[in-house]
Amino acid sequence: MYSYTWYQWLTFFYFYCFCGWVFESTYVSILQRHPVNRGFLRLPLLPLYGSGAIMMLLVSVPFQDSLVLTYLSGVIGATVLEYVTGAVMEQLFKVRYWDYSSKKCNIHGYVCLEASLCWGLLTILMTHAVHRPVARIVLSIPALPNILFVSVLTIVFIYDTVICTKEALALGKSLEAMQRFRQELENLQVQTALLKMEASDRLTATAADASGRLAEASSKFTAAAASTNAKLAGAGGRLMNAGTGLREQMDARLESINAQREKLEAQKEKLASLMGMSMEELWKTAGIRLESFLDMTAEERKEKYRGRLQLLNALTGITAKQFRFARKRFRSNPTAASRKYGKELAALKELFSLSRQNENSAPSSSGMSEHAPSHITEQEQTNQDGTSKTEEDAG
Numbered sequence: 405m406y407s408y409t410w411y412q413w414l415t416f417f418y419f420y421c422f423c424g425w426v427f428e429s430t431y432v433s434i435l436q437r438h439p440v441n442r443g444f445l446r447l448p449l450l451p452l453y454g455s456g457a458i459m460m461l462l463v464s465v466p467f468q469d470s471l472v473l474t475y476l477s478g479v480i481g482a483t484v485l486e487y488v489t490g491a492v493m494e495q496l497f498k499v500r501y502w503d504y505s506s507k508k509c510n511i512h513g514y515v516c517l518e519a520s521l522c523w524g525l526l527t528i529l530m531t532h533a534v535h536r537p538v539a540r541i542v543l544s545i546p547a548l549p550n551i552l553f554v555s556v557l558t559i560v561f562i563y564d565t566v567i568c569t570k571e572a573l574a575l576g577k578s579l580e581a582m583q584r585f586r587q588e589l590e591n592l593q594v595q596t597a598l599l600k601m602e603a604s605d606r607l608t609a610t611a612a613d614a615s616g617r618l619a620e621a622s623s624k625f626t627a628a629a630a631s632t633n634a635k636l637a638g639a640g641g642r643l644m645n646a647g648t649g650l651r652e653q654m655d656a657r658l659e660s661i662n663a664q665r666e667k668l669e670a671q672k673e674k675l676a677s678l679m680g681m682s683m684e685e686l687w688k689t690a691g692i693r694l695e696s697f698l699d700m701t702a703e704e705r706k707e708k709y710r711g712r713l714q715l716l717n718a719l720t721g722i723t724a725k726q727f728r729f730a731r732k733r734f735r736s737n738p739t740a741a742s743r744k745y746g747k748e749l750a751a752l753k754e755l756f757s758l759s760r761q762n763e764n765s766a767p768s769s770s771g772m773s774e775h776a777p778s779h780i781t782e783q784e785q786t787n788q789d790g791t792s793k794t795e796e797d798a799g
Contacts, residue, residue: 444568456523479521500514622654
């Protein structure tokens with residue numbers, strides 16, 4: 405059993421956090437072929453590795469005489485820690501900062517067999533090779549300097565963790581707002597499609613009614629022309645010719661109406677196919693949205709659009725500082741993913757990519773080393789002034 409003081413344990417924790425950051429940054433930089441500052445924090449520390457190292461030391465204590473048991477304890481302990489950490493972070497921040505979904509034998513993308521096997525090897529390497537010289541160095545440090553060191557570092561670590569956590573939570577709220585806004589837009593598209601289909605159905609019904617009336621009139625006229633032709637044999641020839649010509653005109657109009665009706669039917673089918681569903685599926689999915697939309701009072705519609713405006717404000721309310729944080733985090737974690745907000749995350753990554761391209765093509769005159777889109781910078785300036793255009797309109 406290890407007999408270390410609390411400040412020595414903290415020293416080990418920060419040391420292995422730093423070693424984890426060096427390892428991860430080097431590994432990911434090689435894979436990405438460009439320097440990557442890996443991690444969730446601004447500090448060059450990866451708490452997952454520090455926690456994992458301490459956990460490995462503790463769980464392997466009873467099995468240090470057996471390499472096999474040490475290996476298995478490291479595999480199990482580190483895998484559990486990695487899974488719990490990944491699940492909690494995604495639940496809080498709506499983003500999975502590492503993703504093993506493309507790996508074989510993974511569990512929800514948080515852990516995979518390959519990583520777990522590596523954790524076991526790292527456990528043996530650390531307990532039997534790395535930790536012993538590290539422990540000798542730490543134990544040789546006098547108590548007072550060690551306490552001062554870990555105290556200052558802990559204060560900085562906690563401050564950085566709080567700041568990064570707040571900004572990550574703000575990013576998660578932005579993803580939620582983006583998803584709600586996208587769903588509202590999809591609802592509007594469905595309502596618009598239903599309105600178009602209702603108008604198309606009415607046109608089809610009108611065309612069918614007109615077609616029936618024309619057919620009935622044509623039949624009556626033909627019968628009258630035949631009767632007149634029988635009574636007026638002499639002059640009936642000319643009248644019959646006139647009747648035949650008129651019938652041909654009416655038949656041509658009837659064909660035109662039928663062609664228009666077929667065209668409307670084709671447009672309806674095309675509209676349904678563009679939305680990715682059949683006519684029956686569209687009506688089934690839409691349900692009573694059209695009826696409920698038409699039944700809304702003016703005040704209810706105003707309230708609905710006010711809610712959409714609030715969503716838009718939440719979406720565009722991300723400040724330039726938060727934007728820079730988010731871009732750095734995704735640049736540091738290129739495999740970041742989200743099961744629930746995948747589309748929104750992809751849109752943000754595309755925005756970050758465009759922003760970086762703008763940086764490379766047009767140097768900034770403001771002196772900022774990191775850039776956000778103009779509307780975000782303007783929003784931050786508005787927030788700093790304490791007044792927004794929306795608030796002025798409301799006033």
